[in-house]
Amino acid sequence: MNRNRPNVWGYFFIAPQLIGLLIFSLIPLVYAFTLSFTDWNGFGDFQFIGLANYIEQFQNPEFWKAMLNTIYYMVLVVPIGIFISLILSIGLNKIKGKEIYRVFFFMPVVTSSVSVGIIFMWILNGDFGILNQLLALVGIDGPMWLTDTKWVIPSIAILSIWWGLGYNMVIFLAGLQGISKSYYEAASIDGANVFQKFRHITLPLLTPTTFFVTIMTIISSFQVFDQAFVMTQGGPAKASYTIVFHIYEQAFVDFTMGQSSSAAIILFIIILIFTLIQFKFQDRWVFYEK
Amino acid sequence: MKKLPINSFLFMIGFILFLVGCSNDTETSNSTDDSGGETVNLTMQAWGNPEELKVYQRAIDGFMGENPNIKVDLVSVASDQYEQKLMTSLQGSKGPDIFYAYEPTMPELIDAGVVQPLDDFFASDESYASLDDFSEGLFGPARSDDVTYGITPDANPMVIYYNKKVFEEAGAKSPQEYYDEGNWNWDAFLEVSEKIKESGKTGLVMENWWAHWYSWVWSNDGLIFDENGEVVLQENDKAKEAFHFMHDLVQSEKAVYAGSLPQGQGVDAMFMSNQVGMIAGGRWFTPQFDQNKALEYDYIPFPTNTGNKVEEVGVPVAYLAVNSKNDHVEEAMKFVSYYVSTAGQEVRTGEGGSALPSINTINSEALADTTDKHIEYMFNAREDGFTHGSNLAKDAHYPGLNTDITETIDLMFLGKQDADTTIDKVVEVIQEHTK
Numbered sequence: 001m002n003r004n005r006p007n008v009w010g011y012f013f014i015a016p017q018l019i020g021l022l023i024f025s026l027i028p029l030v031y032a033f034t035l036s037f038t039d040w041n042g043f044g045d046f047q048f049i050g051l052a053n054y055i056e057q058f059q060n061p062e063f064w065k066a067m068l069n070t071i072y073y074m075v076l077v078v079p080i081g082i083f084i085s086l087i088l089s090i091g092l093n094k095i096k097g098k099e100i101y102r103v104f105f106f107m108p109v110v111t112s113s114v115s116v117g118i119i120f121m122w123i124l125n126g127d128f129g130i131l132n133q134l135l136a137l138v139g140i141d142g143p144m145w146l147t148d149t150k151w152v153i154p155s156i157a158i159l160s161i162w163w164g165l166g167y168n169m170v171i172f173l174a175g176l177q178g179i180s181k182s183y184y185e186a187a188s189i190d191g192a193n194v195f196q197k198f199r200h201i202t203l204p205l206l207t208p209t210t211f212f213v214t215i216m217t218i219i220s221s222f223q224v225f226d227q228a229f230v231m232t233q234g235g236p237a238k239a240s241y242t243i244v245f246h247i248y249e250q251a252f253v254d255f256t257m258g259q260s261s262s263a264a265i266i267l268f269i270i271i272l273i274f275t276l277i278q279f280k281f282q283d284r285w286v287f288y289e290k
Numbered sequence: 291m292k293k294l295p296i297n298s299f300l301f302m303i304g305f306i307l308f309l310v311g312c313s314n315d316t317e318t319s320n321s322t323d324d325s326g327g328e329t330v331n332l333t334m335q336a337w338g339n340p341e342e343l344k345v346y347q348r349a350i351d352g353f354m355g356e357n358p359n360i361k362v363d364l365v366s367v368a369s370d371q372y373e374q375k376l377m378t379s380l381q382g383s384k385g386p387d388i389f390y391a392y393e394p395t396m397p398e399l400i401d402a403g404v405v406q407p408l409d410d411f412f413a414s415d416e417s418y419a420s421l422d423d424f425s426e427g428l429f430g431p432a433r434s435d436d437v438t439y440g441i442t443p444d445a446n447p448m449v450i451y452y453n454k455k456v457f458e459e460a461g462a463k464s465p466q467e468y469y470d471e472g473n474w475n476w477d478a479f480l481e482v483s484e485k486i487k488e489s490g491k492t493g494l495v496m497e498n499w500w501a502h503w504y505s506w507v508w509s510n511d512g513l514i515f516d517e518n519g520e521v522v523l524q525e526n527d528k529a530k531e532a533f534h535f536m537h538d539l540v541q542s543e544k545a546v547y548a549g550s551l552p553q554g555q556g557v558d559a560m561f562m563s564n565q566v567g568m569i570a571g572g573r574w575f576t577p578q579f580d581q582n583k584a585l586e587y588d589y590i591p592f593p594t595n596t597g598n599k600v601e602e603v604g605v606p607v608a609y610l611a612v613n614s615k616n617d618h619v620e621e622a623m624k625f626v627s628y629y630v631s632t633a634g635q636e637v638r639t640g641e642g643g644s645a646l647p648s649i650n651t652i653n654s655e656a657l658a659d660t661t662d663k664h665i666e667y668m669f670n671a672r673e674d675g676f677t678h679g680s681n682l683a684k685d686a687h688y689p690g691l692n693t694d695i696t697e698t699i700d701l702m703f704l705g706k707q708d709a710d711t712t713i714d715k716v717v718e719v720i721q722e723h724t725k
Contacts, residue, residue, distance in 0.1 A: 041398075041401075041402065042377060042378075042381040042402070043380075043381060043401075043402035043403070043404060044402065044403070126550065127550060127551075144550075144704075147549070147550060147704050148706075149706065234697075235697050235700055236697070236700055236701055236704060236706065237697060237698070237700070237701050237706070237707075238697065249690065249693075252371075252373075252374040252377070252378075253689060253690050253693055254689045254690040255377065255398060255689050256689075
């Protein structure tokens with residue numbers, strides 16, 4: 001028998017994923033990297049212009065506006081989203097009829113971002129939206145959520161938190177179920193109360209999951225686009241203009257492919273740095289079961 | 291670390307080649323038809339709702355009836371992101387042979403050299419139409435250095451639609467009466483809007499896009515860009531006055547801003563449900579309004595503030611262009627000449643059509659419009675109007691500029707910015723893009 005035979009089947013099974021990665025991720029990445037050093041409008045020959053696109057990008061106020069908007073969005077979505085999904089998953093770990101609740105909370109995740117965006121346009125409409133109607137019942141004059149420059153990012157953040165809740169919750173649930181009951185039993189014998197168990201067993205043993213969820217949420221926050229695209233088109237006055245929106249506009253509205261690619265590469269580097277920093281500091285707060 | 295065995299590697303390469311081999315090439319091709327002659331297959335890409343596509347197909351069928359060796363397939367692409375899809379497919383050399391393009395897309399396509407010059411073909415005997423049949427103002431950005439790269443298959447000059455029932459209920463004199471007296475001006479417009487507001491309804495739905503702003507500015511003899519395409523808004527008091535007029539209309543609630551209406555509660559819905567007295571637009575509203583038998587409406591030109599009865603308005607159009615990289619350029623141009631010819635236009639713009647013919651000689655009688663509405667106002671506007679990308683509306687020549695102006699004006703209509711700040715910012719973004 002050929003002793004390499006099992007390897008062949010291994011490669012066969014990973015081939016679709018590998019080919020997908022190659023065609024849809026690695027080749028475009030290298031292509032975008034090359035494009036970022038050119039002046040190209042999509043037609044004709046490339047003209048290499050060195051680092052000019054990167055310099056232009058850093059001097060472009062719209063790039064900084066997009067960056068600030070994205071960071072503001074991230075600051076809202078990451079902690080609040082993670083906190084709520086953690087609390088929900090703990091609640092849903094033991095509650096009666098938990099399967100049904102889990103389905104309810106997970107449902108938004110399988111809905112397309114465009115549909116969710118359109119529904120929220122209705123909910124958040126300042127004049128006729130149901131949210132402001134409900135607020136009016138308790139005497140609050142709701143803001144013009146999507147047309148007020150101050151409220152548009154929080155509005156998109158509300159949508160994203162609701163939309164991403166189910167996904168993070170399922171991951172937290174898996175983490176919770178991976179914690180051995182013996183720790184809680186031992187703690188009960190030592191006389192620990194519910195809060196102490198949560199503080200000294202659940203939270204520390206959930207840190208690897210929290211680490212994963214944090215990284216994923218930060219990456220997806222940097223890439224926020226669909227919601228702003230559907231609901232506000234980056235407006236009003238570019239108040240919801242995010243970094244991916246900037247990449248899109250430069251490529252498909254202004255047709256400056258080189259500049260757009262340089263913005264995409266900068267985003268890639270920022271995400272890489274954020275992720276590396278988190279890995280670097282994980283020793284200080286992430287506890288793995290030995 | 292184990293090395294990748296050579297047989298595994300070869301296997302993977304083989305698998306990739308197999309997948310690549312399975313992919314399909316969708317290039318246009320020649321094929322042989324039943325009669326033994328060679329058929330040329332062409333694709334035409336357009337946007338449009340199902341009704342509009344049926345109308346396009348009428349002209350395509352007419353052409354294929356006369357040219358059985360040329361087969362044209364209509365490929366419909368949603369209007370949302372149409373431009374992005376078109377440009378991406380042309381960049382990938384997989385573009386359609388013939389396509390509709392928005393006005394701001396034309397300068398891009400001309401610069402990129404992907405659209406076919408049409409002058410020689412249209413001057414030849416092969417052509418079904420002549421370029422002289424079209425008003426000069428309609429070529430706009432499709433003509434560069436006296437070379438024509440695109441032709442508008444129809445035109446949609448802006449007029450005001452007014453709802454007779456809303457006017458009657460408000461006790462306001464009809465715009466037609468003011469017009470007949472020679473008094474359909476801004477003051478009359480404010481007067482009727484105020485009356486409609488007092489009756490609990492809204493005078494106008496204000497929309498935020500180029501054909502609206504320019505029409506209002508031109509109705510005051512103002513200019514954002516001059517005849518040479520130079521920005522002059524900063525020193526043009528008439529244009530500034532028009533910005534203040536638009537701002538005040540919305541802020542005094544004589545007009546409601548379309549950008550603050552919820553989805554589904556659009557301009558047309560408000561008009562049909564008798565909530566609003568007036569809306570501005572081209573003929574695209576007409577087919578839908580005519581289906582609603584309870585709706586009583588008519589057309590009137592934009593009110594002026596110059597003492598003249600009418601002034602120029604924006605004329606939204608689309609261009610039909612030929613992909614210069616297609617294998618059958620001659621056949622494609624022949625098709626375009628038919629599509630934009632009198633025969634091609636009459637079947638598309640006749641009764642139930644959503645645009646006016648762009649050929650000068652086709653007038654309101656040729657449309658067989660049997661209603662008593664004043665459609666001749668649209669025809670008059672066609673003669674004097676300008677398309678987006680004409681020198682007077684030059685912003686369409688600069689990628690992204692129109693979007694930036696729209697965003698700035700959006701803030702004005704939303705009440706976040708006064709008219710003077712808006713004017714300054716519009717000037718600023720124009721200067722930024724045109725420097």
